[in-house]
Amino acid sequence: MFAIGGVLGLVVDAGTVQALVVWGGWNPYLARVLSFLLAATVTWAWNRRHTFAHRDSGHSAAAEWLHWLALMGVGACVNYAIYAALLLAFEPLRRWPALPAAAGSAVAALVNFSTARGVLFRRPKRAV
Template sequence: MKLSKQFFLFMIGGVIGFVVDAGIAQALVTWGGWSAYYSRLLSIPVAATATWLWNRRQTFASHESGRSLFSEWLHWMALMGVGALVNYGTYAVLLMVFPLLHRWPAIATAGGSLVAAVFNFSTARLMLFKGAKTSA
């Protein structure tokens, strides 16, 4: 698969992850009374799992990780964890600079997600789904 198509599919997965992430964070703040900071501690891993499901079936369908399903998910979570730190760091800075975003964390989530997207694609492509699938 061409890199441009792979990147496009990865970005679709990113949009799915963003909707999950921002939706959970916003719901926890609005209806659960959670802090904008703590809401992301739940929303990020759920969103990362959603993006893993999409990317393993769509973006990297022609590649394999050579791992069991659970091991692949753990590896994905570890790799995306580094991107999540970039994402959360950007998010926290946006909350500090724009206090109004504490009520609207979905907006700050978008900023963090955009900054982390290229980093996450690179680590997924170069470190997890690096081998072409072989026909069995």
């Protein structure tokens, strides 16, 4: 289920960054900040409802979302570093930022799952 959420997040991330750069004329580095925030929100919603539905964060939805963003920040740093390195190393990728976004996302997914499972959603839900 986490992988499905990751694919959804990747589609949002890569699609947003590609659209902002190609159609909106945005700087590819700045566009990635917005695309990450949108993708992180989509993955949080998916994982909260599906992947970790049987687990409880112990937080309100708003606090959980902020906690999710903070935790995903670790993966985002890995993701962004790979993205930026690929853009710097390969000039043609600046017209296709979705490709380095996908590469960064693939590596960061491993970090993000470990963080989400081990920190935010570590406790089983209690019966009500």
